[in-house]
Amino acid sequence: MSLQFKKIIVAIFAVAFTAAVIIVGLIEKERAKPEKAAAAYADEATKACITCHDEKHVAVDWSRQWEQSRHAQKGIGCMACHEAKDGDKDLWLHEGYKIATVPSPLDCKSCHEQQFKEFTESHHAKAAQFIGSLDNILGEIAEGTPAANLGCKQCHGSTVQIQRTGDPKTDGLPLPGSWPNTGIGRVNPDGSLGTCTACHTRHMFSKQQAREPRTCGRCHMGPDHPQIEIYEESKHGIMFAAWREKMKLDADEWIVGKTYTAAPTCVTCHMGATTTMKGTHDVGARISWTLRPLFSKRLENWEKKRDSMKKVCLECHGKNWVDNYFVMFDDAVELWNNKFAKPANDIMDKLKAAGKVTPTPFDDPIEWTFYELWHHEGRRARHGASMMGPDFTQWHGFYEVAKHFYTKFLPEAEHLLPGVTAGMNQIPEHAWRQGLTKEQIQQMLDFYQSRYQQRVQ
Structure with missing residues (x-):
């Protein structure tokens, strides 16, 4: 093949490519116009809405978003909802x-x-x-x-x-x-x-948006219900961040163990379909404890709900792993209920009965201390335990609970009503406050010195 002939072939391809680019550009430009984009699937009322909003520059993005939606593809226009x-x-x-x-x-x-x-x-x-x-x-x-x-x-x-x-x-x-x-x-x-x-x-x-953990995190975050922060700390959240592109969040059928296996999201555990269960829009269908109030309580039909949650877990974990984790979770909840919630609530009842706390909520400092003890710190501990967030269970949770229970709540209560905390030392979980033995103290000091090569007083 001669050089001249090759040049002719290249020129023909170049012209054809340029023409194709121009044609596609013109088509896309026409398609970008709202009345053209909607023409294939919009009724007359919807076309009128889009045109008017576009001309008046009011909520123009709404129509653009709608054009990309499944609603638009199915011919569900503005008046179907409005x-x-x-x-x-x-x-x-x-x-x-x-x-x-x-x-x-x-x-x-x-x-x-x-x-x-x-x-x-x-x-x-x-x-x-x-x-x-x-x-x-x-x-x-x-x-x-x-x-x-x-x-x-x-x-x-x-x-x-x-x-x-x-x-x-x-x-x-x-x-x-x-x-x-x-x-x-x-x-x-x-x-x-x-x-x-x-x-x-x-x-x-979008179903894709609803499956994103960050969507749930808009509300489930912060000091009193930090589920999104706990999720991001957990192995589940780490795997989602690492393998997000494998999640197929936009799939019509979204079944853990079948459509995707990379990681679970909030929807996976609380709402999503598995290979053995259908999905649900009842977010409480698999929750066995209520972790919101002062005292955590088993919910109605909690055994059935627990079994449903376990079925989700078993898509990725073995039975022994799943059973053991729920035992540990239950133990953490009972620890909160019995060691901290019940004694604190009993003390508050005694303070109210003695007239040391008024009927008006939050006008006494100890009411704020008590509220944050269960509403913030106690919740964080329980939620951390439920979602495999060790730092929220420990340092953001039970550590804060213990610190404020022993160094703030009890002293404030004793100041208001001397003797109200006297029974604490008779509760086995709180007996440590009476002091450790000399041998226990020395053992702790020796361990610290051997590990850090430092001596503490």
């Missing part, structure tokens, strides 16, 4: 359409009935019931309502309030303070509980 009926509390007359300003799980139910049923029965759906708890007294009163609106209620959920002004431009819009809100237990104008967008953010409503 169409209001006469009499709906959140009906808003907008550009000639009757718009529901607060889509709720009842809207999702029309297609996702099983998921709606499971979610509605879950503890997630009831998350806004914390309104009457001590947590909310702190948020609403000690801190203030604006703090609660942008803090507590953004995770737990608000009760959405709708304004009735008589003005079509504002009649049916949610009121500030209660909205915007995507709290998992939100009380909606139609009476339903929760919001699916807490985990499946609008308008892509």
Whole structure:
């Protein structure tokens, strides 16, 4: 083949490649226009919404996200979720359409009935019931309502309030303070509980996002419920970080032991399908203890729930490994209940009976000490034990519990009511406070010196 002929061949390929690039670019440019992108699957109302929002530069990204969603592929447009009926509390007359300003799980139910049923029965759906708890007294009163609106209620959920002004431009819009809100237990104008967008953010409503641990970590984090931090410390979290690309988070069918084997996520253990179980939207279906309150309690049907959780564990671990870990977890919970929670609660009851603590919550310093002892430190210890987080079980958990129980809570109680802690030394778990023997002390000093070549006094 002559050099001249080779040059001609190269030139032909170059022209063809350039033409292909130009054609593809023009096609993609047309496809990028909302009315073109949606044309294949959008109804007329949806096309009108997209065009109007685009022209007015309002929430343009919503339509772009929707175009990438499974909803768009299935022809589920704006009015499938946003169409209001006469009499709906959140009906808003907008550009000639009757718009529901607060889509709720009842809207999702029309297609996702099983998921709606499971979610509605879950503890997630009831998350806004914390309104009457001590947590909310702190948020609403000690801190203030604006703090609660942008803090507590953004995770737990608000009760959405709708304004009735008589003005079509504002009649049916949610009121500030209660909205915007995507709290998992939100009380909606139609009476339903929760919001699916807490985990499946609008308008892509992605399964992939819901399977990400960080999605759960938006609320399950911090000093009182640090599940995301515990997960990231655990072997599970380490493996997820190392092998995330093998997780197939966007798969339609997502079964541990079949679709993926690299690591478990929050969804894997609490909601996900296994080779022997279907998935569920009831996040409590596999939880055997409640670790939230002062005293941890076995939940109703806890044996069945424990067996369900063990089935998840057995996808990756042997039976002896799984059984032993749950024994160790149970022991840690009982340690908290019996060694710290019960004595502390008994002392608080005696202080109240003696009039040393007023009926008003949090107006006495010892109430803050007691609250943080169980609500922060005690929870961290129990959650760390449940999720294989050794540092949260120990240094962020039981160490903090012991330090503040012995050096802060007991002295404060004794100061308020002398003699109230006298019975502590009769409890075997606390007998060490009476002192170690000379032999025990010397043994500790010798070990320290031999290990660190340092002498302690």
